[in-house]
Amino acid sequence: MEHITTPPWAMLAYLAAGVLFIMALRGLSSPATSRAGNRYGIVGMTIAMVTTLATHGLASLPEIAGAIAVGGGLGFVTARKIKMTDMPQLVAAFHSLVGLAAVLVGLAAYLNPIAFGIAGPDGVIEVQSRIEMGLGIAIGAITFSGSVIAFLKLNGNMSGAPIMLPGRHAINLGTLLAILGLVGYFTQDQAPWVIAVITALSFAIGFLLIIPIGGADMPVVVSMLNSYSGWAAAAMGFTLHNTAMIITGALVGSSGAILSYIMCKAMNRSFISVIAGGFGAAPEAGGGGAAKVQRPWKRGSAEDAAFLMKEAENVIIIPGYGMAVAQAQHVLREMGDLLKKEGVNVKYAIHPVAGRMPGHMNVLLAEANVPYDEVFELEDINGEFAQADVAFIIGANDVVNPAAKTDKSSPIYGMPVFDVDKAKTVMFIKRSMGGVGYAGVDNDVFYMDQTMMLLADAKKMVEDINKALAH
Amino acid sequence: MDFISILSIFVMACFVGYYVVWSVTPALHTPLMAVTNAISSVIVVGALVAGAAEGSVISKWLGLGAVVLASVNIFGGFAVTERMLAMYKKKEKK
Numbered sequence: 001m002e003h004i005t006t007p008p009w010a011m012l013a014y015l016a017a018g019v020l021f022i023m024a025l026r027g028l029s030s031p032a033t034s035r036a037g038n039r040y041g042i043v044g045m046t047i048a049m050v051t052t053l054a055t056h057g058l059a060s061l062p063e064i065a066g067a068i069a070v071g072g073g074l075g076f077v078t079a080r081k082i083k084m085t086d087m088p089q090l091v092a093a094f095h096s097l098v099g100l101a102a103v104l105v106g107l108a109a110y111l112n113p114i115a116f117g118i119a120g121p122d123g124v125i126e127v128q129s130r131i132e133m134g135l136g137i138a139i140g141a142i143t144f145s146g147s148v149i150a151f152l153k154l155n156g157n158m159s160g161a162p163i164m165l166p167g168r169h170a171i172n173l174g175t176l177l178a179i180l181g182l183v184g185y186f187t188q189d190q191a192p193w194v195i196a197v198i199t200a201l202s203f204a205i206g207f208l209l210i211i212p213i214g215g216a217d218m219p220v221v222v223s224m225l226n227s228y229s230g231w232a233a234a235a236m237g238f239t240l241h242n243t244a245m246i247i248t249g250a251l252v253g254s255s256g257a258i259l260s261y262i263m264c265k266a267m268n269r270s271f272i273s274v275i276a277g278g279f280g281a282a283p284e285a286g287g288g289g290a291a292k293v294q295r296p297w298k299r300g301s302a303e304d305a306a307f308l309m310k311e312a313e314n315v316i317i318i319p320g321y322g323m324a325v326a327q328a329q330h331v332l333r334e335m336g337d338l339l340k341k342e343g344v345n346v347k348y349a350i351h352p353v354a355g356r357m358p359g360h361m362n363v364l365l366a367e368a369n370v371p372y373d374e375v376f377e378l379e380d381i382n383g384e385f386a387q388a389d390v391a392f393i394i395g396a397n398d399v400v401n402p403a404a405k406t407d408k409s410s411p412i413y414g415m416p417v418f419d420v421d422k423a424k425t426v427m428f429i430k431r432s433m434g435g436v437g438y439a440g441v442d443n444d445v446f447y448m449d450q451t452m453m454l455l456a457d458a459k460k461m462v463e464d465i466n467k468a469l470a471h
Numbered sequence: 472m473d474f475i476s477i478l479s480i481f482v483m484a485c486f487v488g489y490y491v492v493w494s495v496t497p498a499l500h501t502p503l504m505a506v507t508n509a510i511s512s513v514i515v516v517g518a519l520v521a522g523a524a525e526g527s528v529i530s531k532w533l534g535l536g537a538v539v540l541a542s543v544n545i546f547g548g549f550a551v552t553e554r555m556l557a558m559y560k561k562k563e564k565k
Contacts, residue, residue, distance in 0.1 A: 011472075014516075021510045022487055028495045028503050031559035038502075038552050041510055045545055052516045056523040060531070064522050067535045071542025078543075079550035087501055087551075094508045094548060097540045101514050104537035108521035108530040115524030116517075128474060226504050233511045234481060240517050241472050247484040252511040254488030259500060352497060359500030363555055371562035377497050 006055065011243065013051040018247030020044030025251060031372050048244045084367045085324045088222055088356040089154045095225045096147035099206075102140025102232040103199060106133050109239055110195055116240060127187045129239055134183035136235030137195065138202040143228040145206030150221050153210075154356060160215025168212060169276070175205045213274065215356075219263045220274045222357045227256025259358050266352035266378075268404075268414035297433070300452030302464030305427050308452075310469065312389035312425075314345045316381065318418055319361050320354050322395020322429075326458035329368040332394060335462050336370065338469040347384070348375045349418060351399035382419055391423035393445075394458050397430075401443045410441055426451040429458050502555045509548025515541035 006014075020040045027037015053064070082090050110133060113119030118129040125133070152158035165171065179201050186194045213221050234249020236242075264271050309315055317336065323329060336346045348370060354361040365375055385391060393400055403410040404417045420426050426445060432455055433446070445451055454461050495503050518541055521534025 075547025
């Protein structure tokens with residue numbers, strides 16, 4: 001009988017890899033230590049892979065080297081070429097690959113359990129391993145199909161609007177229960193049809209869970225799928241009795257869960273209501289405003305804006321997803337530089353849900369060479385608006401809407417927002433007065449006495465302001 | 472290793488993950504997702520075992536397929552994280 005046992009040195013090596021992965025995440029506590037952290041991650045991964053090859057794979061090294069070269073090359077080139085505005089799509093695509101890899105590994109373990117040391121010589125898989133394998137395949141498949149939908153929505157191949165099936169809660173719940181029931185049955189009968197149906201149902205439920213979720217909730221979805229990909233890795237780690245996989249799975253699983261929590265809190269939405277979906281169903285473009293009273297608002301020009309900001313002492317810039325869409329981050333940084341030359345104190349304020357994934361705006365500003373110590377989080381800067389001469393809003397909307405503080409009937413009520421109404425002057429760059437934010441609510445900031453609406457494409461407007469500032 | 476030891480490692484790692492992730496600065500949440508993506512591809516360990524094993528041709532090819540997918544993630548994930556982190560700069564002191 002052939003029973004695989006991992007030699008002690010290999011077990012220590014996997015443990016070391018796990019510790020290095022913890023240090024990789026620890027490094028991200030500040031930008032100064034982050035790059036060293038990433039290197040720890042790379043070393044950890046190398047140790048894990050070399051250890052596995054040394055204990056298992058030397059016989060089929062050429063095929064394996066080929067597989068690594070193909071995948072690695074593809075990944076590396078993509079990572080070099082991807083635009084920073086497209087990061088959410090890339091991360092969603094990467095999640096789907098982890099999910100699919102977990103499914104493939106699970107199926108491979110099912111087909112060749114002796115090689116994985118989880119079955120006796122008769123090929124009967126241990127009961128505990130069957131549960132782990134079933135759950136691992138299920139979570140992997142959900143991660144895969146869910147991430148594919150998230151990718152298509154983020155990439156614009158599929159409408160960001162929620163797609164609502166009638167009776168979807170009943171369908172989803174039924175499917176989930178069926179999967180769990182089949183995993184239970186799998187412990188009694190290791191027939192191929194059981195694992196095939198578990199896989200198929202899990203692919204279906206991942207798809208069904210994500211289609212009703214709208215574009216504005218994508219930061220939560222991406223974080224949630226991040227979490228799932230971790231749990232899938234952990235489940236496979238249990239199957240393989242591998243500490244590196246278990247530690248990593250737990251790290252990634254908690255990381256995604258915490259990010260989902262932060263995102264939900266920043267929108268004052270419960271996790272359940274995000275999962276239930278349907279938010280952002282209201283049409284984005286106005287038109288429903290016919291019954292509303294037309295309120296007066298003031299339009300400003302680039303020259304007015306430039307003049308006011310030149311005279312200002314403190315300017316706080318609030319970027320949102322619209323800035324990313326208009327690719328205005330580079331001209332915005334130029335504007336910041338021009339203002340600093342005039343002696344203006346410039347700061348950037350970022351809401352946790354600005355952009356399509358956690359921290360997306362920070363990366364875009366960093367790409368445009370905005371120093372990270374000029375960029376502040378909501379709670380760190382919100383007290384400073386009372387001293388600000390200008391609040392400059394570019395491509396953001398819901399995150400500055402005071403209705404979140406005052407109007408209990410508003411869909412965004414309770415969401416923490418920037419207190420821009422306290423600033424002496426508010427400049428609001430917007431394409432037109434028609435459109436409203438993702439939540440589909442009107443914004444009182446448009447109509448305040450101190451607000452100057454700058455109606456134009458964000459990039460064009462900032463370019464014009466820069467021209468006026470340079471004079 | 473018996474199940475209880477594995478479970479202990481898992482539970483402890485969840486707590487470590489909880490505290491480590493809360494200490495990540497929000498400015499680096501996007502690189503955090505990219506790097507967690509890369510490290511969750513440690514699932515490649517399972518893929519390598521399957522790809523190297525004799526006994527089932529289908530299992531071997533499934534394993535090799537998983538090696539390709541996980542490698543995309545490993546190389547892509549670490550490279551894109553490195554690229555992002557290189558962009559974060561402090562204000563130049565004049």
